[in-house]
Structures are given as structure tokens and as C-alpha cells.
Amino acid sequence: MYVMAGPAGSQSLRPLGLRSTPHALYMVILIVLVTMDSVFGKFLENRAPSRPLEWPKYLRCYRCLFETKELGCLLGSDICLVPPGSSCITLHIRNSSGTDIMVSDCRRKEHMQDCAYTHTSPVFGFWISSQCCFMDLCNDPQSRVIYNS
Structure with a gap:
């Protein structure tokens, strides 16, 4: 088991409400996905089709x-x-x-x-x-x- 000395050893993710590193990574990924959806989702909603949709001929x-x-x-x-x-x-x-x-x-x-x-x-x-x-x-x-x- 490795023990960190100094200020890094006393730091913990618990004050942030995160119990472990994997939990922190899941939260970061979730935040990125929600941000991308809100930015790109609104961008895509505002685009109107340039022409009506048609069934392909073949x-x-x-x-x-x-x-x-x-x-x-x-x-x-x-x-x-x-x-x-x-x-x-x-x-x-x-x-x-x-x-x-x-x-x-x-x-x-x-x-x-x-x-x-x-x-x-x-x-x-x-x-x-x-x-x-x-x-x-x-x-x-x-x-x-x-x-x-």
C-alpha cells in the first residue's frame, strides 16, 4: 500500500461528494454528455430541411x-x-x-x-x-x- 505524504496525502474527493476516482470519472463524463446535448441538440433543432424528404428512387x-x-x-x-x-x-x-x-x-x-x-x-x-x-x-x-x- 502506498502512502502519500504532505498536502497531497490529506486531499480527498469526499468534500466534493465523490467517494472514489471511478465515481468522479462517471460524473465528468455525464457532465460532458449533458453539455454536448444541450449545445448540439439546440443547434440541430434550429436547422430546417433544405428540401422536403423524398423516397429514394432505388x-x-x-x-x-x-x-x-x-x-x-x-x-x-x-x-x-x-x-x-x-x-x-x-x-x-x-x-x-x-x-x-x-x-x-x-x-x-x-x-x-x-x-x-x-x-x-x-x-x-x-x-x-x-x-x-x-x-x-x-x-x-x-x-x-x-x-x-
């Missing part, structure tokens, strides 16, 4: 024909467009050893029955699962982590 999706988590997209990285009401899709091809190969693409609304299913693949020991999402680039590698959590 949904943009990430496309990759062969991707792994370890190596990223190995074949065909691109962006595809589909009309509103369609979706972005990611197919996961997995096996029991933990291999996960992904295929990302656009899916027109006529083919939405492919969304959210799991079935065995024609190759023994592998199965395929699919996930659809409905926001711009929601199936790209960065967004996939957020939407699948």
Missing part, C-alpha cells in the same frame, strides 16, 4: 460474389440498384467446421420468398441461410455487423 445494395470474414470480398465487389420494395440479401454458406462464405446481392420484390430461410445445400455437409435487409447498403460488411446484432 435501393442501393452491396454486391460481392465470393466473400469470407477473414479475407473480405474476393470476387465481384460492386453496388447494385433495385426499385423500392425490393431488398438487399446476404447468403451464408456454412459447414460444421466453421467455414462461412458469403454472397451479397440485390433481390427484387418478386423474389423476396428467398429472404430468411435455411436449408441444406446440394454439396454434402454444407447449408445455406439467407438474410434480407431493406436500407441502403445494409448488407455491406460494416453494416452487416450492426444489423445482425
Whole structure:
């Protein structure tokens, strides 16, 4: 145990109502967050949109024909467009050893029955699962982590 001598040794956070250093840090963080909210919140409230909000003409999706988590997209990285009401899709091809190969693409609304299913693949020991999402680039590698959590 270390003992501080002199004036520093007699100082305490207790007169401030703080029992420990972590408690003091939490209070500082809370004060900073409240200050930022009051300053930036009022700034953002006063901004009027420059034009009325419109629905986008197309949904943009990430496309990759062969991707792994370890190596990223190995074949065909691109962006595809589909009309509103369609979706972005990611197919996961997995096996029991933990291999996960992904295929990302656009899916027109006529083919939405492919969304959210799991079935065995024609190759023994592998199965395929699919996930659809409905926001711009929601199936790209960065967004996939957020939407699948």
C-alpha cells in the first residue's frame, strides 16, 4: 500500500461528494454528455430541411460474389440498384467446421420468398441461410455487423 505524504496525502474527493476516482470519472463524463446535448441538440433543432424528404428512387445494395470474414470480398465487389420494395440479401454458406462464405446481392420484390430461410445445400455437409435487409447498403460488411446484432 502506498502512502502519500504532505498536502497531497490529506486531499480527498469526499468534500466534493465523490467517494472514489471511478465515481468522479462517471460524473465528468455525464457532465460532458449533458453539455454536448444541450449545445448540439439546440443547434440541430434550429436547422430546417433544405428540401422536403423524398423516397429514394432505388435501393442501393452491396454486391460481392465470393466473400469470407477473414479475407473480405474476393470476387465481384460492386453496388447494385433495385426499385423500392425490393431488398438487399446476404447468403451464408456454412459447414460444421466453421467455414462461412458469403454472397451479397440485390433481390427484387418478386423474389423476396428467398429472404430468411435455411436449408441444406446440394454439396454434402454444407447449408445455406439467407438474410434480407431493406436500407441502403445494409448488407455491406460494416453494416452487416450492426444489423445482425
